[in-house]
Amino acid sequence: MTDGLGLFDNSRSRDQHDDYDDYDDEPRKPRRKKRRSPTFWVVAVVVVAIIGGGAWYGVTQILGIGGFDDYAGSGETDVVVEVKAGQGTADIGAALKEKDVVASSRAFTSASDGQTKVKAIQPGFYLMKTKMSGKAAVDRIIAKDARVGQLQIRAGTQLNDITQPDGKVTPGIFTLVSNAGTATINGKKTGPTAEELRKVAESTDLAQLGAPAWAVPFAMQAEPKRRLEGLITPGVYDVQPGLSAQDLLTKVVKDSATTLDGWGMPKLAEKTGxxxxxxxxxxxxxxxxxxxxxxxxxxxxxxxxxxxxxxxxxxxxxxxxxxxxxxxxxxxxxxxxxxxxxxxxxxxxxxxxxxxxxxxxxxxxxxxxxxxxxxxxxxxxxxxxxxxxxxxxxxxxxxxxxxxxx
Structure with a gap:
């Protein structure tokens, strides 16, 4: 097709085009797009849903919105739970959840709203029950008898009991440790006796119990029933009821060694002679x-x-x-x-x-x-x-x- 001006001379245009494309005699094949399988799309949707669900759960937990799991009732079996220093309400709730005391941390934190005594919970061990409602857990943990394992040793206390001139008996360290380390759990009194603690002290190497290295060689030379004397410092301890005599005594001796170290021992004695x-x-x-x-x-x-x-x-x-x-x-x-x-x-x-x-x-x-x-x-x-x-x-x-x- 031509016109008078030669603007639509198709034959000329085709010839010029052929001059440039004569090296490509075969027609080009159109590129085929790779199609995703249905499985791919299913997996992708699931992943996105999981990420989205996790994010939403995190938001609900942080902002305190949405529902949460909660048991009903006052619980089933006794369990000891530790509250550590620096833990807030949410941390305590998580610790209770880990021991199956509550169904979720939110069950505890929600029940704690408006309960000022929860914020005053001290570090230590608490006797709780499994599968408690959030409210029941709050009521229990702030009860006066919930905390167990408290041990207070006064300065001047010795290992054995002392009989006062009026006949009254002042408990010694072995008795105090035994009392703190014993609790009634599921109807059974659990913990070592003072005599069991005394036997451990007499038969176990002091280094194994955690006594200070500077004291062990000298204390081990004393008669067995006296060698632990003075290596347990006065103070307040939190001990877990139900531990064996050796584990319980080791806990107290190690804590005492830490206390002595904090007081400056053994360097404190350097200039005394x-x-x-x-x-x-x-x-x-x-x-x-x-x-x-x-x-x-x-x-x-x-x-x-x-x-x-x-x-x-x-x-x-x-x-x-x-x-x-x-x-x-x-x-x-x-x-x-x-x-x-x-x-x-x-x-x-x-x-x-x-x-x-x-x-x-x-x-x-x-x-x-x-x-x-x-x-x-x-x-x-x-x-x-x-x-x-x-x-x-x-x-x-x-x-x-x-x-x-x-």
Missing amino acids: YSPYQVLIMGSLIEREGIEKDFDKISRVLYRRLADNIRLGFDSTINYVSDKPTITTEASARAQPGPYNTYLNFGLTPTPIAATSKAALQAATKPADGPWVFFVKCQKDGTSCFAETQAQHDQNIREARARGAY
Whole structure:
């Protein structure tokens, strides 16, 4: 087809095109698009749904919207749950969910709304039940008797029980640990006895129990029933009821070793001229011989008597063996031979005689300046009077008795 101007001369255009495409004689095949199989699309949809569902679940949990699983009723079987330091309500809910106490963390957190006591829950162990409703779990965990495993050891407490002059028994460390480590779970009293703990202490290597490395070689030389004395520090512990005697004792001894380390041991003893274990012994003697305000002065008397090779003559060491505390001991008891009789023996006792406080331990490393060689309890509140000479000491004793100090 042509026109007068040659604008639509198709034959010419075709010839020119052929001049350029003469190298491609075969017609081109159109590219076929790869089609996805139905399986691919099914998988893709499922993945997107899972991601979307997970995101939505996370949002609902964070914002507190939507439904959640919850059990009905007050629970089934007893279970011990630990609340750790720093855990908030959501963390506690997660811990309860892990133990199957509640069906979901949200069941607990939702029931906690408006309940101020939940925010006051302290770290420790709580006796709960499995499959509790969120409300039942909240009511239980804030109940006064829910918390178990609380152990408090006071400074001056020794391993064995003490019979007071009036006949009352003051529990020793073994009894205290046993009581804290025992609970009634599903109707059965579960936990080690004081005697079982005592046997572990006597038969197990102290290093295996977690005692400080600086103390083990010296303590292991003592008679088995005394060697753990002083290696359990005063303080508050949380122990899990139901543990074996060895696991329970190991927990307490390791925590005590950490406490001693925090107090600066063994470095604390470096400039005293005594080993860290000897300083621990000295701290226990100071603890049992007076009250805190006199600790540094009692420490000075202790140092002076050791330096001058004078027998310590401490009634606390006589009481330690007899498990009967008295301010003044009888002559017959003082005459009884034994490694803890400081009326007959020179130097320190083989082991500490009680749990030592930080204040007493520090006093054992930093005695007050003074010339004192004697002291006696001279006030009803436990205050001691100190003397440089025997005559001064005898006068302090007369005045103490006149005041009814003992």
